Structures are given as C-alpha cells and as structure tokens.
Amino acid sequence: MSKRPDGRYVDEAPFDPQASIQQLERADLDAPNWVLVWRKFRTHKLGLISGIFLLLCYVMLPFAGFIAPYGPNDRNGEHLYAPPQSVNWFHEGEFIGPYVYPIVAEADLETFQWKFAPDTDDPRPIRFFCEGSEYKLAGLIRSDTHLFCAPEGATLFLWGSDRLGRDVFSRILYGAQLSLTVGLIGISVSFFLGILFGSIAGYFGGRIDWVINRVIEILRSLPELPLWLALSAAVPSNWSPVAVFFIISIILGILDWPGLARSVRAKFLSLREEEYVRAAEMMGASSGRVIRKHLLPNFMSHLIASASLSIPAMILGETALSFLGLGLRAPAVSWGVMLNDAQNLASIEIYPWTAIPMLPIIVIVLAFNFLGDGLRDSLDPYQQ
C-alpha cells in the first residue's frame, strides 16, 4: 500500500505494458474440444458410472452364452415355474464354496400346485468352466464351455424358471442381445434420416423447410402406439426372428426421426448465424462443405447427447411391442418377449419372478438417461 502525498494509491508491483500478445490467455482450455468435454464429464459422477455400466453391458453382449448357465430355450420339464434358488457358501458352519440345494417338485393336492422344496441335507457345489449346451460366441465361434453351470443332478435357477421350465437369468442375458441392440439400430436409422432432413430444412430454409416441417408435424400427430401396431402387424409371420428384429428396429427408427430432425433444424438455424459459418460462405465454400466442415462437427456432440436420451424410448418401444405380442416372437428372446409371459396379474402374484425382466429394463433406461444428462451438461466446457 503506498499512499501518495496527493491522496492517491498506486500499485507498485512491476507491470509490463507490452504483455506479450503471443501468450495464451486460457492455457487451461488449450485442448481439442472432446478433451474439454471429457474433463467436464468426468466430474459428473452419476453420468460417469452409468456410462461405465452401459459400456460393460454392451461388452458383455457377445459373451452372453458364456455367462449364462443354460441356453435360451433349454427346457427343464420337471421344474416348471421353479422359484429362484439361493447360492450359499457355508453348509452347517463349514465353508464349501458356492453351492445350491437341489430342489424337488412335489404336487400339493390341496391347491393343485407344484411345490418346490430344497433338500437342505445335500449341498451341491456349482461347477465352473464346465461343459453345457452349445452356443456361439459372438455369433461365430462354436463353444460349449460356460462360466458356471448347475451341479450334477441339480438345477441352477438364479432368478427362477418360467412356464416351460426355462432359466429366467439365462434368458435375460440372451434377451439383452436383442433388446439393447434394437435401440442402436433404431437410433442409427433415426440419426440418418433426422440429420438428412433436419439439415436440409435448416440450411436451405424456404419452401423445402416448409414441406419438411409439415411432414414432421403430420408424422408427430399420428398416434404412436396404433401406428407401431399397424406396421408390425404387417410384418409377415413366417419371417425369421432376425428379419423381424431388423424390421422392428427400422420401424422404431422411422417413427423417431422427426424429433431429431427438429432439433437438428433448430441447431442449424442458430449455428448458421454464427460468424464462422458466414465467413466460410464468404470465402466461397459450397453448401455441402459448410454443412460437413462447420455445422455438423459443431453440433454432433448435442446430437450424441440427444441420441443417448432417445435410445431408452426405442428399448421401451421394442418391449411394449413384444409385450403385446406384435414385436419379436418366440423362439427369439428379448425382454419384451419374456414379459409377455407375465401378462396376467394372477401369474405375477403366484410366480412373481416371471416379472424380473422389468428390472434390467428399468436399470438400462435410467442409465441411458443419466448418461445423456451428463453429456448434455458437459457439452459447453467453457462455462465456469
């Protein structure tokens, strides 16, 4: 503090009036955009955990057959509607590793139901890296080694078995293969259409914009569920499950693009006013170049965020269709097909485990939502 005699204060720290113009002002921001987004996303814990979880889920898909103890359509005629079995570690105070008690079905002659009683005297350890039913690893490599299987002469229904005695746990793993990818295929279709029409409408404006907007409005005004029903009812019933699956995901994509096209168009309209776009136009860049080099890269991140928010809608759509019996059909396995078994209240009341496929749906949809939120929050890395 230096007060001068004339009553003013002057700072005495050295000052360089010619501070170099070659110095970076924000050295902390000196990185490509995706690095900045990642730095910000890392601090969004919920989104990060969801992202890792989803990544694990998708990595698991090709190996579903290896993890599942049974094949998707292995029937166990003696254990229809068997309840979930617990895996124990200690038998009468003695550690013997993971084991299950074999269950025996008995007919209850009062209620005319099968009763399953565990035989608690006979612990049977679970086998690991054992041989079981044959499956294809990633759909290519034939194998029959499983991570774990039922002990000799016993069953291993972690989440119970269904109407035909099939293992619910294994079927959920197999079902994930279809249920999780239907969203990806659907979103690619919707992405392609949405970006195409949205960017045409946003960039060229005028009459084309008008027409595309009206088409979007008409598509959005159609009631969604009946339309799905109508379109999927039109799929020939003699097609293979895989063909039906593709058609279903394409249908979902076709009905989803208008929403995306709208946000693309809105983003285009605002980005077009940015001076770097006007600068490129003044340099003589063609429309295609402006869209490719300037507009798309700058809102791709927004698109990815909005896509991750609309994948859950696709997954739910597939589930709803299959639940109603109009989407995938047996022998294909998806979560919706499995829930088809849990359609009436009576069966849920008596066999609550048949509704377990709801859990992965809820978890996956939430995870996608958290991930999308996290991405959206971190897209503007310049904010403090």
Place this chain on the structure above:
Amino acid sequence: MSALLSVRDLSIGFGSGPSVVRDVSFDVEPGQTLALVGESGSGKTISCRAALRILPRTAQIRSGTITLNDSHGAADLMKLSERQMRSIRGNRVSMIFQEPMRSLSPLHKIGNQVSEVLWLHRGASDSEARKEVLTQFERVGFPDPARAYDSYPFELSGGMRQRAMIAMAMVAKPELLIADEPTTALDVTTQAQVLGLIKELQRETGMALILVTHDLGVVANMAEHVVVMHKGRVMEAGPAALILNEPAHPYTQQLFDAAPEIPDQDSVGIPMPDEDLILQMTDVSKTYTMRSSKGWKAEKLIHACRGVDMKLARGKTLAIVGESGSGKTTAARIALGAELPDPGGKVLFRTTKDSEPITVHHMTRAERTAFQRKAQMVFQDPYSSLSPRMRIQDAMTEPLEIHRLGNVSEQRDKAAEMLQRVGLNEDMLKRYPHAFSGGQRQRLSIARAMMLDPALIVCDEPTSALDVSVQEQILTLLENLQDSLNLSYLFISHDLAVVARIADEVAVMRRGLVVEQAPPETLFYNPRHPYTKALIAAQPEPDINRPIDLKLVALGAGSPDSWDDAFRFSDSVIPSLVELEPGHKVRCHV
C-alpha cells in the same frame, strides 16, 4: 465523514482456481461518484456484485469486508442473512445492468416491474405505487409516462429501456446506485443522454454512484473518484482530476493512450481520389418487404438503405458510421455481393487498375469465385468468427482449400507466414481457438481474411467487441497491413473516434440514408449536419475539461423530423445530397 460503502481487502475466486479479485479496497462517499475502470476480466463487475452478494454460484468471497453505512445505520454486508440482504437490495442499494434488452422481463408491463420495488420494500398499495412510478417515469424523461407504464419492454427502444431500468433502480430512493456499464450497449448519442440523466438524478437526490465502465471518456464526464483495475487488482486509485490529468501507473497511461479521440482539426481534408477506384457503388438501395401484422393491410416496405453512392480508391479506407439499424451493415453486405441491391443499383469492383470491372450486383459463378478471392471480410465478434472445432491451421488454410490453391505444405507455410504478419506465433497453428483472448482471435480472423491475398477487406465493426487497448493494437495492425500490402478497407463502425484515425472518407448514415459524407478532417473541422454534430458532441473524451455538450446531442439525436428545416426529412420528402465544398456532401435542402 465515514464512507457510505467501504470495501476492504476483498478477494474472490471461482471454484478451486486462483483468486480473480485480489485485495481490492475502495470507499464511496455519500453523494459522490466512484468509477471502477478496467478492461474485461479485470474483476470490476465481480467486485461490485459482491457488494450486493449476487455473485455466480461457483464464486466465493475468500476474504475482506464490505460495510454499508447509510442513514439506516451500519451493516456488514458479508455477515447479513439472506433475508436481511433482500431488504437492502433495490431499497438501500440498487443496481443497473449492462443489457437493457435482457434485464427487463418481457412478459410484464414496465410499470408493474418498477412498481414491484415499492410493493416489496414499502408495502405500497397499487395506486400509491402507480403514482410514484409515474412521477419517476417523468423524471427519467419518458415523454408519456402513462403510456410507458402500460407498455411491454419490447415496445421500447434500448435507450428507453435503460431509462426504465434507471427508474426502477431509483424509485425506492436508494442511497447508493451501482451502474454496471449502463451505456455500453447503447448508441453513442443515447449514451450521452443516459449519462446526462444519471448525473442529473444524482444531483437531485444526492445519492452516491458506483459506475463500472471501461471507457475513460465516460469516467471523465461522470466521476469524482477513480479506481483503475487490471487482472483483479487495483492499479491506481484517487481523485478523478488527478488521475485523468497525470496518470501515475503505466497501465492507466496505457489506457489513456489507447482511448480513441476525435482530433481537433484546423483545415479540411483531401477528398477521396477519383481514379483507380477499387469499389464503386452507384445508387444502391435495398428494400425489404415485411408482412404486416394485420393480414388485411398491405405489406410494409422497409428501406434498409436508400440511394447510397460511394467510391473507394485503391489503398484507401472508406468508413461508414451510424447507429444500429442505420443500414451500414446492409450496405457492406451489398458491397460484398452477399446481398443483391434493388434493381438499378450498381456495384463495380476492379481487381487491378486496368482490369474489366466485375459487376458485383450481377455475377456469374466464375465471376463470383474470382471476386471472393479478392474481397474478404473481418467480423465483429472474435468469439464466434472461428469454429471451435477446428484447429487454427485448419481454419486458416480453409480459404485456400476451397479455392484449391497450393498443396498441403504450401498452405501451411502460407498460414504460418500470415500468423507472423499479424504478430502471432507460428506454433499457434496447432492450437484451438478457445485458448486465445479476444484480441488474439481478432488477429487470427484478420490473418484468415488475408490468406487469399485480397485487395479489399470489409471490416464489420472489427473492434467494437474488444477492450480499448486491444482496439488500439488492432487498428495499428490494420494500418500497417494497409501500408505494406496496399489494401483497401471498407470499414463499418458506430464510433466516429475509431474511424477518425483510419478512414480517408467517412459516410455518416441514419435511417438508411447517408446524411453527410466527407474526409474525416473536413467532417470534424466543419460538420454541417445536426446528426453529425450530435455524434461528435456525444463522443465522451477522457478529458475532464471537455464535458459532453448535451444540448448539441439533443439537437441532432432525435428523429429526423425534429431537425432544422434545412435538414428535415420524412418518408416522402427526402432532400438530396448536396456537395457544399469539394468532397463534402450533406443531405439538406439548399
């Protein structure tokens, strides 16, 4: 006498980063004006927002005390509860914000928004509040207070909105008003009037004022005390007369040297030469049709610019000056061929002295490509003129790629050469634009415009988003480039003082019409049009002995039908441009 507001050793930081404001202390005496001067990022806004505790969420006050000592007694603003703070905000201390467009709610009537202050702090009834607000409106200069009370913000101009903000801030009769760049978003004539209004109100009510500004000219007109801030620290503080007359700190000195000034002239200038014209605009008009709000009425015609005649000689600078909406940008866009003039208008561009002119108003594809190589543009906002996804190198070489000039390594060398020309470093090529400051980005966009070796560069307010010291550097850079490369500039600006130093001829525009056109020396020596006179008078000068002449401003800044008979124009009767002396044209009835 104890100070009304006293800030001691204030430090503020964001998150875990270093403090952005360090050890700032200042006092505001009752009834006096303190100016906080500094460039963007100097921490001046944050410091005074801290006084009202309206900081962004992530900011924390790390140390220091702020004491308010008014007629209600002393209060430590750091320690009060949120509830007690609310009774101070708007009541004992109020604030005016920078953006008049954004600081009023668009869904509420102006009157109700202002009355809310009274409802909250005085518990006034509707009719009492209305009466008081109407008196206040009259005092801040609304011609029809009752109508203003019932209008929505979008019905008012920027200057009127800022008056409404002032009314809102003043209606509870605070003892301290904090004005955060109250005039930065306004045109220079409106700025002069708003500053005059604040000063007058201050004289009437005896309140104290903290004026946050980056403009030393405003300081000279308003303040008794000055605090100069730089990078979060106080550089110099003391009485205005002392600091403005003999700045002691090199930073203050630097601000002074950079402040644009309208020079005193004692003779007329040399008119723009007639031979070797690079750009020639003849009778250029642009009319937009706007659909009327009522379906049955005829479409409305909007004359963005009318009958513009301009010529620009090679190696010279032609400046167009005017407020927002005066048509200057439209004229520039027509000159660049981005917009077509109304039929009859002609724009001719000559690449070299003897070449066939390109008719910019009617180009074939090949002509357009050739034209784009020779005419480039520098934009206003350095933050949006570079794509955040492209490395500097990609942004710089893009023009060459588009016109398929040279191979990759030649393009890179050219980009490096241009960076050095604008004073930047070659290794910046690999970086991304967000790491750079506003001034550096503006240099980058100038460098990009130079990549095609153009002959003409249109500068659309290239310095209005920059700090004064940076503005000075950019203008120097533009001058140097012009000297070494014989460039021609079409320079758009709202600021006569900026144009004063760079232009060879100035056209002053108002409502789509050129009202006066002359070399700058002539214009400042012998301004004839009342609007030009108002513009010159309204320019705040960093000289405490030359206050703004509000009478002269009021005479010319009003609508064209309030001008003297000789200059008056309406939609139907427009006087023509008359050449009063060689190279000096004025729109008047002779």
